[in-house]
Amino acid sequence: MPDSVVHSSHWGAFRAGRGTDGLDIQPHEGDRAPSPILQNMRHALDHPARVLRPSVRESWLRRGPGPRPRPIGEPFVEVSWDRVAELLANEVRRVREAHGPEGVYGGSYGWASAGRFHHSQSQIHRFLNTAFGGYVSGVSSYSAGAAAPLLPRLIGSFAEISRNTVSWKQVVAETELIVSFGGMPPRNSAIGNGGVSDHIEHDCMRRIAARGGAFHLFSPISDDMPEDIGTVWHAITPGTDTALILAMAYVLQDEGLEDTAFLETYCVGYGRFLDYLLGDADGGPKTPAWAERITGIKAQTIAQLARDLVRKRSLISVAHAVQRAEYGEQPVWAAMTLAAMVGQIGLPGRGFTYAFGSLAHTGRQKVAVPIPVLPQGTNRCQAFIPVAAISDMLLNPGAPFSFMGVQHAYPDIHLLWWAGGNPFHHHQDLHRLAQAIGRVDTFVVQEQVWTATAKSADIVLPISFSLERSDFGGTRNDPRLFAMQKLCPPKGDVRSDYDALSAVAAALGPAEHADFTQGRSAEDWLRHLYEPTRASLEAMGLDAPDFDAFWEKGWIDLPCRDDTGGFLQEFRDNPEGRPLGTPSGKIEIFSQEIAGYGYDDAPGLPVWRPHKRGPTPDEPFILIANAPSTRLHSQLDFGATSAAHKVQGREKVRVNPADAAALGLQDGDIARMENDRGACLAGVQITEHVRAGVVHLQTGAWFDPHDDPEGLAPVFCVHGNANVLTHDKGTSQLTHGCTGQIGRVALRKWTGPVPPIRAFDPPPFLSSSSTEPSHD
Ligand SMILES: Nc1nc2c(c(=O)[nH]1)N[C@H]1C(S)=C(S)[C@@H](COP(=O)(O)OP(=O)(O)OC[C@H]3O[C@@H](n4cnc5c(=O)[nH]c(N)nc54)[C@H](O)[C@@H]3O)O[C@H]1N2
Numbered sequence: 001m002p003d004s005v006v007h008s009s010h011w012g013a014f015r016a017g018r019g020t021d022g023l024d025i026q027p028h029e030g031d032r033a034p035s036p037i038l039q040n041m042r043h044a045l046d047h048p049a050r051v052l053r054p055s056v057r058e059s060w061l062r063r064g065p066g067p068r069p070r071p072i073g074e075p076f077v078e079v080s081w082d083r084v085a086e087l088l089a090n091e092v093r094r095v096r097e098a099h100g101p102e103g104v105y106g107g108s109y110g111w112a113s114a115g116r117f118h119h120s121q122s123q124i125h126r127f128l129n130t131a132f133g134g135y136v137s138g139v140s141s142y143s144a145g146a147a148a149p150l151l152p153r154l155i156g157s158f159a160e161i162s163r164n165t166v167s168w169k170q171v172v173a174e175t176e177l178i179v180s181f182g183g184m185p186p187r188n189s190a191i192g193n194g195g196v197s198d199h200i201e202h203d204c205m206r207r208i209a210a211r212g213g214a215f216h217l218f219s220p221i222s223d224d225m226p227e228d229i230g231t232v233w234h235a236i237t238p239g240t241d242t243a244l245i246l247a248m249a250y251v252l253q254d255e256g257l258e259d260t261a262f263l264e265t266y267c268v269g270y271g272r273f274l275d276y277l278l279g280d281a282d283g284g285p286k287t288p289a290w291a292e293r294i295t296g297i298k299a300q301t302i303a304q305l306a307r308d309l310v311r312k313r314s315l316i317s318v319a320h321a322v323q324r325a326e327y328g329e330q331p332v333w334a335a336m337t338l339a340a341m342v343g344q345i346g347l348p349g350r351g352f353t354y355a356f357g358s359l360a361h362t363g364r365q366k367v368a369v370p371i372p373v374l375p376q377g378t379n380r381c382q383a384f385i386p387v388a389a390i391s392d393m394l395l396n397p398g399a400p401f402s403f404m405g406v407q408h409a410y411p412d413i414h415l416l417w418w419a420g421g422n423p424f425h426h427h428q429d430l431h432r433l434a435q436a437i438g439r440v441d442t443f444v445v446q447e448q449v450w451t452a453t454a455k456s457a458d459i460v461l462p463i464s465f466s467l468e469r470s471d472f473g474g475t476r477n478d479p480r481l482f483a484m485q486k487l488c489p490p491k492g493d494v495r496s497d498y499d500a501l502s503a504v505a506a507a508l509g510p511a512e513h514a515d516f517t518q519g520r521s522a523e524d525w526l527r528h529l530y531e532p533t534r535a536s537l538e539a540m541g542l543d544a545p546d547f548d549a550f551w552e553k554g555w556i557d558l559p560c561r562d563d564t565g566g567f568l569q570e571f572r573d574n575p576e577g578r579p580l581g582t583p584s585g586k587i588e589i590f591s592q593e594i595a596g597y598g599y600d601d602a603p604g605l606p607v608w609r610p611h612k613r614g615p616t617p618d619e620p621f622i623l624i625a626n627a628p629s630t631r632l633h634s635q636l637d638f639g640a641t642s643a644a645h646k647v648q649g650r651e652k653v654r655v656n657p658a659d660a661a662a663l664g665l666q667d668g669d670i671a672r673m674e675n676d677r678g679a680c681l682a683g684v685q686i687t688e689h690v691r692a693g694v695v696h697l698q699t700g701a702w703f704d705p706h707d708d709p710e711g712l713a714p715v716f717c718v719h720g721n722a723n724v725l726t727h728d729k730g731t732s733q734l735t736h737g738c739t740g741q742i743g744r745v746a747l748r749k750w751t752g753p754v755p756p757i758r759a760f761d762p763p764p765f766l767s768s769s770s771t772e773p774s775h776d
């Protein structure tokens with residue numbers, strides 16, 4: 001095995017070798033701001049949390065498939081690959097015959113690892129297409145559940161808006177004022193799906209600030225934007241951005257500052273919007289004074305910033321987080337509308353953008369050659385759910401639901417199969433999720449580590465870490481393709497997702513195996529998938545090394561397309577010739593189509609709706625449960641960078657000093673956080689960075705349920721998993737996006753016993769010869 005290898009991860013490209021204290025991880029040499037998250041990998045390969053062998057829940061082995069509770073803590077039996085492949089092949093045949101593809105949910109949401117061939121979702125989809133002819137899928141994402149289906153109806157392609165219409169390069173050159181709802185913290189742009197080679201964002205922000213550019217942050221948390229760029233923090237009440245944005249729109253029309261020519265030429269429905277803005281509905285005219293009462297932001301500040309948006313070269317950006325809440329469509333729609341009134345949409349670095357700086361692949365140039373992707377095959381099953389409706393679907397088979405104006409019915413799922421995701425991290429209301437998972441016949445999970453999801457499964461396939469296999473690392477918005485070179489052989493009996501699924505396909509029969517593998521080994525696939533990239537480079541007359549030369553060097557440079565304003569610039573230059581993909585071909589401030597759906601919670605224009613689940617006397621604090629700074633979601637939560645952030649081994653809850661004083665909390669205390677969904681323990685940190693009335697518990701601490709010592713909560717996590725506290729309600733009937741960002745809770749000092757953390761312990765195992773549970 002090599003001493004050190006080139007590799008990539010969602011948190012950046014790097015070099016890894018065996019070091020004296022675990023792995024020696026060095027960032028890619030060209031990365032100007034490498035992420036500390038890299039160090040979470042140091043001890044991962046030998047961590048006791050690893051799944052080492054195929055494992056089957058003992059009660060499932062004994063009783064066979066069927067709906068029943070799947071509690072965490074029940075024992076598993078380790079079996080051979082031959083045995084598990086046979087068990088799975090039998091289960092696939094049974095479900096296929098009795099229920100067809102409508103009986104299997106293969107949405108399998110999750111980030112998995114960076115590699116493009118060993119991409120878990122592509123692998124599992126390809127397998128289910130082969131084995132079943134299809135599967136029930138999950139559409140959209142937890143990231144942008146409201147914005148992704150909405151924006152194409154209002155302005156155009158979600159991917160283009162979030163990635164390719166406003167670039168960092170343009171903003172560095174052009175923009176004088178950036179107004180961000182939800183922020184653009186470098187901790188978030190540490191992450192880019194597939195891995196990036198250079199983290200440019202903070203550097204770009206510093207350059208903008210150095211030439212006098214101004215940053216205004218609307219957020220309950222001040223460190224959602226770096227401090228060293230002179231950020232002006234507006235500590236808005238969470239969930240109220242729409243009111244604030246409407247008030248800015250009010251100021252523009254009131255002072256005659258709106259760009260009427262832009263509105264007439266490029267937009268439809270402004271008149272309808274004005275009627276709402278000035279009318280009596282929802283609290284009367286949407287004046288700054290009205291918004292001040294709702295948002296906590298001074299009327300004067302709102303008015304001044306609205307004027308500045310028009311006077312300066314300005315950009316309005318909405319972070320994913322702001323739409324990951326009740327009525328999440330509205331702030332996105334309102335911000336787009338405000339930008340239309342300002343009239344700078346389609347100019348370089350200006351106008352409207354979405355999720356800018358939320359991830360490392362936004363605002364960068366598109367790569368001009370194809371990068372390797374594994375074909376997933378054809379899914380012949382039409383049934384789908386909005387991805388965050390997983391519990392709703394499992395609990396309510398046959399029940400109707402609506403999505404983007406169409407009525408559907410939830411399918412009746414018998415087999416649930418997950419690869420590369422952690423629903424006990426990403427879904428809301430984990431108590432309800434556990435009940436929902438109890439409704440299926442069999443739950444299969446492919447995992448590297450014993451997450452709560454793996455411990456909730458019936459059958460767990462042990463999967464390699466990326467350093468134990470060869471792959472490509474890359475993304476469509478980074479100018480480098482990496483060879484993710486293999487550092488060491490897989491530990492124990494672990495296999496890649498590809499080899500694991502190949503084994504199950506072989507147990508199903510030669511036809512399935514041939515369909516799934518196309519007769520290729522993993523290495524054959526790498527060579528095969530590299531070829532389109534190489535051929536394109538060659539056709540462009542660029543350096544086009546063959547596979548072996550690429551592999552030996554570890555990366556190749558990829559050409560990028562010109563930096564333009566994409567389809568928005570084309571539309572601005574030629575509105576007749578390059579209309580938008582919306583129903584009217586223009587920006588839809590009022591959408592006839594959405595209005596026609598008749599949803600009160602998402603009518604045909606941006607409206608102010610207060611959250612139904614605002615604070616109450618019993619649950620007085622607003623909970624912000626956001627992306628974690630110290631890891632990617634729940635991945636490698638046991639790693640050094642993640643662990644260093646914890647308080648007494650538990651996730652940290654950040655509390656404003658005024659609230660801490662009122663609650664009698666000190667730094668380093670343990671607090672109990674609770675609401676009608678559940679309770680958890682978290683370690684207290686007191687900080688001015690968090691607005692009063694808000695508490696901040698980042699997501700990603702592995703779920704660690706214990707019996708509640710007080711006997712009150714239906715679920716009690718001793719490790720601080722925020723999703724025991726969040727509600728499982730969609731954004732609206734329109735999109736049913738995830739609403740996990742904002743919750744409400746009570747908080748008090750915990751003086752009871754502090755149970756040990758068992759989150760990273762494997763489940764108990766029984767020997768395969770025994771069918772009786774042992775009690776030692
Ligand atoms: N309350 C609340 N909840 C949220 C959010 C929020 O803001 N608030 N944010 C949401 C968002 S935006 C997202 S994207 C989701 C993220 O949710 P997920 O993507 O589900 O979270 P991860 O922890 O990245 O889960 C990936 C899992 O894949 C496993 N894995 C890694 N590599 C491989 C591999 O090669 N093969 C296999 N089989 N497994 C692998 C990892 O061990 C890990 O358990 O969370 C959502 N949940």
Ligand SMILES: Nc1nc2c(c(=O)[nH]1)N[C@H]1C(S)=C(S)[C@@H](COP(=O)(O)OP(=O)(O)OC[C@H]3O[C@@H](n4cnc5c(=O)[nH]c(N)nc54)[C@H](O)[C@@H]3O)O[C@H]1N2
Nearest residue numbers: 143182188191218221238239319320321358626627632633
């Ligand atoms: N380190 C790290 N980076 C990540 C990830 C990770 O897990 N770890 N996950 C990646 C993924 S998959 C995604 S989708 C993105 C997520 O990108 P985002 O959703 O943009 O990121 P978050 O950190 O969840 O939220 C940003 C901030 O929004 C603020 N906020 C919450 N509610 C409101 C509100 O109502 N109004 C306003 N104005 N602000 C509000 C909160 O203070 C929060 O810190 O991050 C990506 N980057």
Ligand SMILES: [Mo]
Nearest residue numbers: 141142143144
């Ligand atoms: Mo996400």
